[in-house]
Amino acid sequence: MNRETPLATDSVWFATLTPAEQAVLACPERQIAHRTPDVLVVGGGLVGLAIGYFLAERGAKVQVIEGKRLASGASGANAGGIWPNDQGPLHPSGFHALAFLSRDLWGRLSLRPEFDFDWRVNGLLNVNAERIGPSAAEVAARLQELGYAVQGVDAEQIARLEPALRSGLTYGLHLPSEAHLHPVKAVVSLVRASCRRGVGIKVGVAATGLQLRQGRITGVETTAGPIEARHVVAATGWSAAWLGKVISPLPPLRAVSGQLISTPPLPPLLKGTVAGQFLVFQLRSGEVVTGPDVVESDRLTPDPALSVQFADAARELIPALRDVPFDRAWCGIRPGTPDGLPVIDRAANVENLWLACGHFKNGVLLAPGTGKLLADWIVTGTRPEELLPFAADRFNSASRLPLRE
Numbered sequence: 306m307n308r309e310t311p312l313a314t315d316s317v318w319f320a321t322l323t324p325a326e327q328a329v330l331a332c333p334e335r336q337i338a339h340r341t342p343d344v345l346v347v348g349g350g351l352v353g354l355a356i357g358y359f360l361a362e363r364g365a366k367v368q369v370i371e372g373k374r375l376a377s378g379a380s381g382a383n384a385g386g387i388w389p390n391d392q393g394p395l396h397p398s399g400f401h402a403l404a405f406l407s408r409d410l411w412g413r414l415s416l417r418p419e420f421d422f423d424w425r426v427n428g429l430l431n432v433n434a435e436r437i438g439p440s441a442a443e444v445a446a447r448l449q450e451l452g453y454a455v456q457g458v459d460a461e462q463i464a465r466l467e468p469a470l471r472s473g474l475t476y477g478l479h480l481p482s483e484a485h486l487h488p489v490k491a492v493v494s495l496v497r498a499s500c501r502r503g504v505g506i507k508v509g510v511a512a513t514g515l516q517l518r519q520g521r522i523t524g525v526e527t528t529a530g531p532i533e534a535r536h537v538v539a540a541t542g543w544s545a546a547w548l549g550k551v552i553s554p555l556p557p558l559r560a561v562s563g564q565l566i567s568t569p570p571l572p573p574l575l576k577g578t579v580a581g582q583f584l585v586f587q588l589r590s591g592e593v594v595t596g597p598d599v600v601e602s603d604r605l606t607p608d609p610a611l612s613v614q615f616a617d618a619a620r621e622l623i624p625a626l627r628d629v630p631f632d633r634a635w636c637g638i639r640p641g642t643p644d645g646l647p648v649i650d651r652a653a654n655v656e657n658l659w660l661a662c663g664h665f666k667n668g669v670l671l672a673p674g675t676g677k678l679l680a681d682w683i684v685t686g687t688r689p690e691e692l693l694p695f696a697a698d699r700f701n702s703a704s705r706l707p708l709r710e
């Protein structure tokens with residue numbers, strides 16, 4: 306068998322949980338705890354679970370339903386990067402406000418007793434000269450003016466920051482305040498903390514339709530019978546089909562696949578995330594992960610040729626990986642939108658339906674900010690101004706724009 310043939314298709318995140326964490330994730334609830342909650346959250350990814358957690362913190366009675374298993378979408382397949390400074394000048398300033406609020410919330414959550422998700426502020430080092438261009442100092446100065454924490458570094462600094470990288474890297478960009486987390490441990494933490502606050506979390510139950518009367522949802526049809534909720538939140542990643550004809554037009558969501566590969570546990574090699582041709586980082590438990598690609602498709606089967614390309618690039622960048630196998634490959638589907646920004650809004654014409662979808666490449670980063678601000682809006686009835694850039698109607702005339710990476 307080719308050394309690069311994937312041996313496992315599940316992500317490294319599930320493989321590195323403790324038995325106690327696996328038990329939390331399995332969510333043993335046999336029944337739907339709340340048939341008449343204040344808020345029904347549909348979708349058990351990081352976004353839906355963060356919304357449920359922050360709603361419960363504000364005293365709401367919350368039920369979450371998840372059609373498959375918790376974190377079975379992009380939330381269980383991503384790179385775990387909390388990289389608000391590595392966004393380039395593309396996004397409007399509204400993105401920055403939500404991204405930095407959210408990063409700060411992750412940092413604060415990491416200190417709470419129920420939360421344990423390998424939070425590390427370990428920086429990101431970009432050594433991709435092709436992407437940086439001829440002068441790191443100029444790029445850094447421009448990005449600093451836009452408010453990002455980034456500095457140019459030379460060969461000596463690169464060697465000090467990441468001694469395992471090959472020699473001959475002459476310049477790069479260092480983003481010292483970027484962070485990293487274990488996304489499925491973050492899911493487990495949110496579940497643990499939410500359950501303590503009375504949130505019902507039921508897996509294996511999908512929403513299939515909505516009953517509507519006079520501009521309000523009166524009931525949600527699910528595979529386990531109807532649920533009557535005062536508010537309904539759609540946090541279903543890239544799929545909004547279950548909303549049917551209730552909202553028109555549906556948010557222009559698109560599936561954007563990405564693949565990653567990993568090694569078995571290794572002794573410490575990398576301190577932070579390194580961006581070469583692809584991203585490379587090491588888990589606290591030792592596995593080195595590299596990838597991903599960005600392809601507009603709903604592909605969930607890893608491509609062996611791509612795994613070889615990722616592995617070759619990682620070995621070229623980090624000589625100590627030369628004889629190390631990459632024995633795990635997996636794919637996830639990012640919930641894309643035409644402008645790469647999420648939709649976090651109240652549905653037009655349905656006063657008790659809320660949308661929190663389309664978080665694309667940044668849903669891990671943005672989950673707590675989305676959860677906190679949407680919970681504030683639902684509970685107080687006042688829209689936080691940080692959410693204005695994420696209105697659904699911005700696509701009414703632009704839904705055919707090409708995907709912006």
Ligand SMILES: Cc1cc2nc3c(=O)[nH]c(=O)nc-3n(C[C@H](O)[C@H](O)[C@H](O)COP(=O)(O)OP(=O)(O)OC[C@H]3O[C@@H](n4cnc5c(N)ncnc54)[C@H](O)[C@@H]3O)c2cc1C
Nearest residue numbers: 350352372378380383384386512542563637667668669670
């Ligand atoms: C390869 C890759 C790398 C990434 N790297 C990063 C990164 O480094 N940093 C970052 O911030 N983001 C990253 N992302 C993006 C991030 O993973 C996503 O934006 C985020 O996980 C989206 O979370 P979500 O909860 O909205 O969606 P999902 O995690 O997709 O969750 C949606 C859930 O809804 C459920 N569902 C769907 N329909 C129904 C229904 N009708 N009824 C009940 N349940 C339903 C699904 O089963 C699913 O579990 C990456 C993504 C990929 C694929």
